[in-house]
Amino acid sequence: GAVVSQHPSRVICKSGTSVKIECRSLDFQATTMFWYRQFPKQSLMLMATSNEGSKATYEQGVEKDKFLINHASLTLSTLTVTSAHPEDSSFYICSALRTSGRFNEQYFGPGTRLTVT
Amino acid sequence: GESVGLHLPTLSVQEGDNSIINCAYSNSASDYFIWYKQESGKGPQFIIDIRSNMDKRQGQRVTVLLNKTVKHLSLQIAATQPGDSAVYFCAEKRGGNQFYFGTGTSLTVIP
Numbered sequence: 001g002a003v004v005s006q007h008p009s010r011v012i013c014k015s016g017t018s019v020k021i022e023c024r025s026l027d028f029q030a031t032t033m034f035w036y037r038q039f040p041k042q043s044l045m046l047m048a049t050s051n052e053g054s055k056a057t058y059e060q061g062v063e064k065d066k067f068l069i070n071h072a073s074l075t076l077s078t079l080t081v082t083s084a085h086p087e088d089s090s091f092y093i094c095s096a097l098r099t100s101g102r103f104n105e106q107y108f109g110p111g112t113r114l115t116v117t
Numbered sequence: 118g119e120s121v122g123l124h125l126p127t128l129s130v131q132e133g134d135n136s137i138i139n140c141a142y143s144n145s146a147s148d149y150f151i152w153y154k155q156e157s158g159k160g161p162q163f164i165i166d167i168r169s170n171m172d173k174r175q176g177q178r179v180t181v182l183l184n185k186t187v188k189h190l191s192l193q194i195a196a197t198q199p200g201d202s203a204v205y206f207c208a209e210k211r212g213g214n215q216f217y218f219g220t221g222t223s224l225t226v227i228p
Contacts, residue, residue: 043220046215049213106216
């Protein structure tokens with residue numbers, strides 16, 4: 001199956017700093033990627049849709065200036081958490097959309113655990 | 118976000134028994150559904166999917182049932198094994214390419 005990677009897998013940062021998380025599709029090109037966040041023992045919440053070469057589309061209630069998304073190539077999307085605070089601590093998961101004929105398949109990365117101290 | 122921020126319901130089954138995990142979805146316009154398995158600290162893993170023009174689909178040891186009348190989805194796992202212990206989520210696609218996840222169920226298989 002298709003492979004999506006995320007880097008880093010874990011990151012600890014101090015409050016007020018910014019953190020960048022990378023999402024890469026390793027064996028296919030993805031014009032569309034998605035970013036989710038997940039709190040412990042809860043579901044995945046879609047944050048935004050990342051579109052190659054254009055602005056990301058954010059879900060209602062997600063601050064676009066707080067969570068900067070850049071999809072500069074067909075295999076890479078980045079999520080930058082700006083001025084991080086402890087409440088931003090979460091598990092961030094990306095997925096990449098692979099177009100195959102009539103159907104689109106979504107492949108998930110392994111996630112990034114962010115801890116803000 | 119569209120996901121519900123509730124704590125996960127749990128299901129415990131004996132090894133070898135069948136498991137049924139349920140999911141209620143919210144949008145009658147959703148046309149595609151996927152069940153995912155998520156192990157601790159990992160990303161979701163595709164299990165099985167179903168389109169809205171179907172009411173049943175079978176895979177290897179898994180069956181998904183879709184009842185559009187009541188907006189209900191279920192995942193049946195036959196002969197549940199310890200390796201099936203994980204959290205299971207249903208996800209619905211509404212129109213575009215975005216998927217919205219349900220609450221999830223934590224399945225524990227007792228050896």
